[in-house]
Amino acid sequence: MHIEQRVGIIGGNGWLGGAIAQAALAAGLIKPAQLTLSGRSNKPLAPALAGVEVTQYNQHLVEQAEVIVLSVRPDQFAEVNIDARGKLVISVMAGVPAEYIAARTGASEVVRAIPNAAAALGQSFTPWYATAPVTAQNKALVQALFAVCGEAAEVPEEGFIDYCVGMTGSGAAFPALLAQAMETHAIAQGLPADFARRAALGVVVAASQLLAAPGSDPAAVVQEMIDYKGTTAAALNSMLAQNFSQAVAAGLDAAGAKASAMSRQVTG
Numbered sequence: 001m002h003i004e005q006r007v008g009i010i011g012g013n014g015w016l017g018g019a020i021a022q023a024a025l026a027a028g029l030i031k032p033a034q035l036t037l038s039g040r041s042n043k044p045l046a047p048a049l050a051g052v053e054v055t056q057y058n059q060h061l062v063e064q065a066e067v068i069v070l071s072v073r074p075d076q077f078a079e080v081n082i083d084a085r086g087k088l089v090i091s092v093m094a095g096v097p098a099e100y101i102a103a104r105t106g107a108s109e110v111v112r113a114i115p116n117a118a119a120a121l122g123q124s125f126t127p128w129y130a131t132a133p134v135t136a137q138n139k140a141l142v143q144a145l146f147a148v149c150g151e152a153a154e155v156p157e158e159g160f161i162d163y164c165v166g167m168t169g170s171g172a173a174f175p176a177l178l179a180q181a182m183e184t185h186a187i188a189q190g191l192p193a194d195f196a197r198r199a200a201l202g203v204v205v206a207a208s209q210l211l212a213a214p215g216s217d218p219a220a221v222v223q224e225m226i227d228y229k230g231t232t233a234a235a236l237n238s239m240l241a242q243n244f245s246q247a248v249a250a251g252l253d254a255a256g257a258k259a260s261a262m263s264r265q266v267t268g
């Protein structure tokens with residue numbers, strides 16, 4: 001797929017904005033000549049972004065593009081003063097409500113999306129929410145933009161986006177926590193540190209690819225292992241008895257509370 005519109009990414013010199021730009025270019029969704037990136041500084045861009053326009057003037061970017069991606073940090077949004085009336089505005093900022101973005105930018109078509117760090121690898125699961133004025137054509141564009149970053153899914157309520165900030169938006173953090181716990185335990189049992197790390201990543205990164213099959217059901221995999229009644233069942237039953245699920249739920253609740261607090265802070 002190829003899109004005709006020009007795209008501007010405010011904060012496109014940053015981590016996530018740059019990753020989205022690179023994914024869109026690599027997939028051929030847009031050409032370098034269709035893309036403008038902005039930032040306040042002159043920090044160097046990735047070589048893959050050669051040929052795109054770079055500016056320090058956000059309003060110039062807005063005038064160049066029909067589609068504006070807001071990829072500054074939430075607390076930096078206060079300094080982004082743009083008139084984006086008539087444009088599609090897509091925010092990847094955590095915790096900034098669509099209504100506030102519309103009020104600050106003048107755009108009526110506002111989308112909120114939460115990619116994660118794996119966008120750089122084309123492996124981000126990206127939920128997105130479109131406000132009522134967003135046209136079907138622009139929804140298709142949003143889906144295409146985030147599909148090239150991995151997998152994209154529209155959600156029907158903005159609240160799902162705030163929830164996903166702490167879940168899918170956390171990217172590799174939760175698998176990393178599991179790997180760290182396994183690595184630490186293995187080292188405590190006397191295994192060499194480099195071996196313990198490779199073994200933990202082998203489980204969390206490599207073996208988890210078994211879950212990548214279409215239609216994969218994590219609960220079914222867990223139950224199958226419990227029913228097998230082997231060593232894995234002993235581990236799973238012990239972890240479950242130690243409130244593993246409740247610990248995860250409490251973590252996701254804490255992330256949601258933090259997202260709400262950030263939202264209150266940004267909107268005043």
Ligand SMILES: NC(=O)c1ccc[n+]([C@@H]2O[C@H](COP(=O)([O-])OP(=O)(O)OC[C@H]3O[C@@H](n4cnc5c(N)ncnc54)[C@H](OP(=O)(O)O)[C@@H]3O)[C@@H](O)[C@H]2O)c1
Binds near residue numbers: 016041043074076080
């Ligand atoms: N990283 C993730 O995994 C992730 C996941 C989900 C959501 N997000 C969201 O994505 C957004 C960007 O995060 P990030 O990790 O990419 O942060 P980042 O690397 O710090 O990128 C933000 C960029 O915005 C630029 N910037 C700041 N103020 C600006 C302004 N007034 N005009 C133009 N550019 C400006 C900064 O560059 P200068 O200093 O040069 O201006 C910086 O390069 C955040 O809102 C975050 O909530 C990130």
